Amino acid sequence: MTHWPLLTLVTFLPLVGVFFIMLARGDEAVVARNARNIALSTSVIVFLLSLLLWIGFDPNTAAFQFVERANWVQIGGFEITYHMGIDGISLFFVLLSTLLTPICVLASWQSVHSQVREYMIAFLVLETLMVGLFSALDFVLFYVFFEGVLIPMFLIIGVWGGPRRVYAAFKFFLYTFLGSVLMLLAILAVYFQTGTTDITVALTHHFPAGLQKWLWLAFLASFAVKVPMWPVHTWLPDAHVEAPTAGSVILAGILLKMGGYGLIRFSLPMFPLASAYFTPLMFTLSAVAVIYTSFVALAQTDMKKLIAYSSVAHMGFVTMGIFAVTSEAVQGAMIQMLSHGLVSAALFLCVGVVYDRLHTRDIDRYGGLVTRMPAYAFVFMAFALASIGLPGTSGFVGEFLILLGTYRVSTLECFLAATAMFLGAAYMLYLYRRIIFGTITRDDLRGMLDLSFREKAVFAPLILLVLWMGIYPNSFLTPIRASIDHLVAQVNAATAGAALHASLN
Amino acid sequence: MAIVVVFLPLLAAVIAGFGGRAIGDRGAELVTCAGLIVSAALAAVVFYGILGQHDAQIIPLASWIVSGGVDVSWSLRLDTLSGVMMVVVTLVSAMVHIYSIGYMAHDPHIPRFMAYLSLFTFFMLMLVTADNFVQLFFGWEGVGLASYLLIGFWSDRPTANAAAIKAFVVNRIGDFGFALGIFTVFVVFGSLDFGTVFAKAPSAVGTTIEFLHWRVPSLTLACILLFVGAMGKSAQLGLHTWLPDAMEGPTPVSALIHAATMVTAGVYMVARLSPMFEYSATALAVVGVIGGTTAMFAASIGMAQNDIKRVIAYSTCSQLGYMFFAAGVSAYGAAIFHLFTHAFFKALLFLGAGSVIHAVGGEQDMRRMGGLWQKIPYTYAVMWIGSLSLAGIPLFSGYFSKDTILAASWAAGDAVGRYSYCLGTFTAFLTAFYSWRLIIMTFHGKPRADAETMHHVHESPWVMLIPLFVLAAGATVAGYFTRGFFIGEGRTAFWKASILVLPAHNSLGGVESIPAAIAYLPLVCALLGIAVAYLCYMVRPGIPAALAMRFRALYLFLLNKWYFDELYDRLFVHTAFVLGDGLWKTGDGTIIDGLGPDGISAATRELAREASKLQTGYVYHYAFVMLIGVVALVTWYLIPR
Secondary structure, eight states, X not given: OTTSOHHHHHHHHHHHHHHHHHHOOSSHHHHHHHHHHHHHHHHHHHHHHHXXXXXXXXXXXXXXXXXXXXXXXXXXXXXXXXXXXXOTTTHHHHHHHXXXXXXXXXXXXXXXXXXXHHHHHHHHHHHHHHHHHHHBOBHHHHHHHHHHTHHHHHHHHHHHSOTXXXXXXXXXXXHHHHHHHHHHHHHHHHHHHHSSOBHHHHHHOOOOHHHHHHHHHHHHHHHHHHTTOTTSOTHHHHHHHHSOHHHHHHIIIIIHHHHHHHIIXXXXXXXXXXXXXXXXXXXXXXHHHHHHHHHHHHTOOBHHHHHHHHHHHHHHHHHHHHHHOOHHHHHHHHHHHHHHHHHHXXXXXXXXXXXXXXXXXXXXXXXXXXXXXXXXXXXXXXXXXXXXXOBTBHHHHHHHHHHHHHHTTOHHHHHHHHTHHHHHHHHHHHHHHHHHSSOOOSHHHHTOOOOXXXXXXXXXXXXXXHHHHHHOTHHHHHHHHHHHHHHHHHHHHHHHHHHHHHHHO | OHHHHHHHHHHHHHHHHHSHHHHHHHHHHHHHHHHHHHHHHXXXXXXXXXXXXXXXEEEEEEEEEEETTEEEEEEEEESHHHHHHHHHHHHHHHHHHHHHHHHTTTOTTHHHHHHHHHHHHHHHHHHHTOSBHHHHHHHHHHHHHHHHHHHTSSTTOXXXXXXXXXXXXXXXXXXXXXXXXXXXXXXXHSOOBHHHHHHHXXXXXXXXXXXXXXXXXXXXXXXXXXXXXXXXXXXXXXSOTHHHHGGGSOHHHHHIIIIISGGGHHHHHHHHTHHHHTTOHXXXXXXXXXXXXXXXXXXXXXXXXXXXXXXXXXXXXXXXXXXXXXXXXTOHHHXXXXXXXXXXXXXXXXXXXXXXXXXXXXXXXXXGOOSOTTTSHHHHHHHHHHHHHHHTOTTSHHHHHHHHHHHHHHHHOSHHHHHHHHHHHHHHHXXXXXXXXXXXXXXXXXXXXXXXXXXXXXXXXXXXXXXXXHHHHIIIIIHHHXXXXXTSTTHHHHHGGGSOOOGGGOOGGGGGXXXXXXXXXXXXXXXXXXXXXXXXXXXXXXXXXXXXXXXXXXXXXXXXXXXXXXXXXXXXXXXXXXXXXHIIIIIXXXXXXXXXXXXXXXXXXXXXXXXXXXXXXXXXXXXXXXXHHHHHHHHHHHSOO
């Protein structure tokens, strides 16, 4: 397996697609058609290739696999290596990225008709950056990918977005910019401490306890915005509302996971003492996020905003699980992120389906769709239930493990977060009722067509995955296990060591 | 074979649900009914096999969640308790499936309806055959989903949609407790498998756990939290508000889900977890008090309702209370026995009510019925049988189970037992009263429906009547023939290890030795109830109205269901929406955005405007500033250091 630079191939193959799209010539319709076809075939091939990562993945080790290493930049003593590799923490984020890209391309097949070529290029570039950031093992490389993601995302919202896209993009920028600068400073500090930008070295480095807190906070500044944690979440509803459907899919599916990934990848192992120190803070913010945004979601009149707020609540579970630092909770957080990546992406696609037909996201404009669109009603129901966390869907496994793992650490935190069980059901079913049930009162609703074959093809793999993850989650838990157990043991050993040290003094 | 019993309904649901358009209404009905009949027949065979074996049989299906210390599997647990439930569920479900062919004949969405019914049956079977807490929860939530879908089946009715959401959310509040209970079990026992947990339960006595900063006995905490889940599913006091509203669903649904099976899941759970509850006297007392109170409370409301289905719904709520207080005095056998007989007579009453509603063209208000008995004699007869059984008249099934429960409560001898006995006996009076009130208002007196409706009143087709007869047979004789196993001498050999009763809690053993007056009092109360109903509604129809006028406050209190809905709406529903709106507009909008991005951008604009004022364009202004700068610099360097 190692003879093939599989990871590099998966990362950069989309750029080959970009190259071919750029070659496309002819009138606009021809270019658009070619761009769509090239983007779809490229992303499907990339997805199939990325499956090899899963097949070849050894679940018994916590070490990085498919590692590739090459000298990249060397200036004096400062050297940056092209260092890539994945472990149980990153594997499924890579797969999620490669899965959602073709789905995004398919979902935009008809809804995007201006500047199709540029649109498809943006998504393929985005794919490279996403895969890259989840598999980068060098800080500089990571930072380039991490920040690079924002550029195509900005363009997708800014060019193909809704009427208030400038405000949304500006808000997004203001939040992320501050976080990024602080993270860059922290990365520099890490470099000066360890003498290298190699992430694998930094992960096992012992940072002084005092410094840990500052670095932890600086990293948090970036990750908390991405997650997004309360109270830095307000960019998300606006960004979602303005983004085109596929933009929302990536935003909810991948971009939010960058924050959770960062917390698990960097904050926990590098700064275990600071993580333990700040756990009460994280628990508080998570519980607030879950309860606060659930209530806010109940009051929404815009479909996308409602789902955006529900995302904040679901990601509150993730941050809670991560900082509970038990095997169950952190693995649950991983599953919750994957599940949310599929489910919220699918829910935004569901919104996209009716938006394409009626061009409004106002919940009150809908109602009674079940009579005209039974297949759509079924699909929407399936994902709404997964979002509620019904057992047998992916949403349950994540929530269950997180709550169970957290209960062992703090019953109060678990108690507060578990209220999402009925709050989530309330806002989701209330949304569903207003859109799907009731009687049709308007003529334009009466003429709505049910899902097309293309739309069914978009939803089918997502439904299957949601059920698979809910009924037999071990396919996903097994590859994750070694890495997470290793991480949890490492963090607990560090905090236990510090406690022992303190008691000896 | 048990695998076939459980998964055949799922298969039927999938075929009918997704292939409904291909196989048509008839095809969907055929597939689901055939599936359920086969499933019911096999369930009987499986049950017969269970009787012969000594230990619980576990059929592993697949691994489910393995993470950290959690290791749960998909599996089927076959013992007497799950066997009884399998038989009840598949039998009643098969009857309801067949009945639905007639009842739903004019509905445009027959395949969907049949698929939901079969899907429900699958989840219910998964629930009763679970061998661990998580699969129990899976079935639990699954039946909740099916219930939601079926209550809201007529989705063009706003009331049905509201009732569906209410059912799901209120159940979820119960499940919130259930889930916390599961976590507590895991922390205390380190496992979620029934076998392991039950084996360790005695050793957990006396241990404590910290919960929300309180130190509490761990076993009691776990049991009470789990019981909160049971309260939600079985509509016990406080979490009962969804059940009456659930009557918005088609009547076969009410019979299957909201009478015979799903709502009894809470009782099943307590019986299943008897090896835990037995070791926590506090938890048992809670179960008993809640059960006894609910029995009386729900029956009192049932007296004043005018919707035929709502009367039966409150009756269900009340009868579930009986089952719980039986469990509260460790008479689990009697609780399940009552569950068993109740499944027959309550499903019968609901389906009979459905037959009435069918006959009068969809009318459910008893004030617009009356005088129907000659036109629908079979329905009339089965309603009598169901009511006799419900009221606990000797030789009918309900008599044996209900009487045993009350006798066991007295025999238990403790305060909770006495409390339940008193309320339960009074409830027996109420039960008989509202049952005959229903019968008389519906079938006797002058017809209160308009002539047009009365002209169209017709007996239901055979496809509806046959299930009624089957259930009527069960409501009549099932109790008599099975009482020896459930509650009699043979009960230990029958239940084996599936139910645990500590020797000190053997309340069923004492039922023979209670005073005769105590033993006959419930029957006397029931007969009195019938007599009073006869007097009030048959002989002197003016009495109820006069009483309602005389005790207006009490009447309104009962009519409005103790004002629970109004209270909850004001307290929770309204508050939640106001809170959500406030947090959104004030919290997110004014505070976070105001101080955050919008505030910063406003401040930046302000700063820029201020800064731009400096650029006046006058040369002497710039020259003057430069001069100051030069002076400052020179001064800085001239200062001796």
